[in-house]
Amino acid sequence: MSQDKPVKKEALANKRRNARQFSLQALYQWSLAGGNLTDIEVQFRTDNDMSKTDLTLFRELLHGVPAKVADLDVHLQPKLDRALKDLDPVEKCILRMGAYELAFRLEVPYRVVINECVELAKLFGATDSHKYINGVLDRVARELRAAETQRNNRPA
Helix, strand or coil, X not given: CCCHHHHHHHHHHHHHHHHHHHHHHHXXXXXXXXXXXXXXXXHHHHHCCCCCCCHHHHHHHHHHXXXXXXXXXXXXXXXXXXXXXXXXXXXXXXXXXXXXXXXXXXXXXXHHHHHHHHHHHHHHCCCCHHHHHHHHHHHHHHHHCHHHHHHHCCCC
C-alpha cells in the first residue's frame, strides 16, 4: 500500500506539469493573437490528448492569469531589468504564470512554483532564459511569500 503513494504523487505531479505546459502554450497564443479564452480552451482540449492533464489547473491558469494580469505585472515589473513589453513573449507568459501561482496558489510551495517555471523555460524558452526566470521569480517569491521564503532560508 505504501508503494502506491509515491506512484500516485508522481502521477499527480505529471498531470500538473502537463497542465502548466498546455497553459503556457494557450497563454502564449492568447498573448500574441488575443482571442476569447474559452475558445482557446476548447481548441486546446479538442486538439490535444489531455487525459493525463490536471484540467482544473489548466483552466485556472488559462483564465486566472489574464484576469489578474495587471496585478501580476505590478509585482513583476520592479524585479525586471527591462520593460515588461520588451520581454520575450514566452518568458513573459512563464513569469506571469509563476507570479500567479505565487500569489494565488498558496498550497503550492514557492520552490515548486519556481522549479516548474524554470523547467518550462528550459523546454520552451531561449537559451539561458531559465536563469532569468529563476532570478525574477525568486525575488517575486520574497515579496509574495515572505514568511515562507524566510522560513526556508534560515540556516539549519
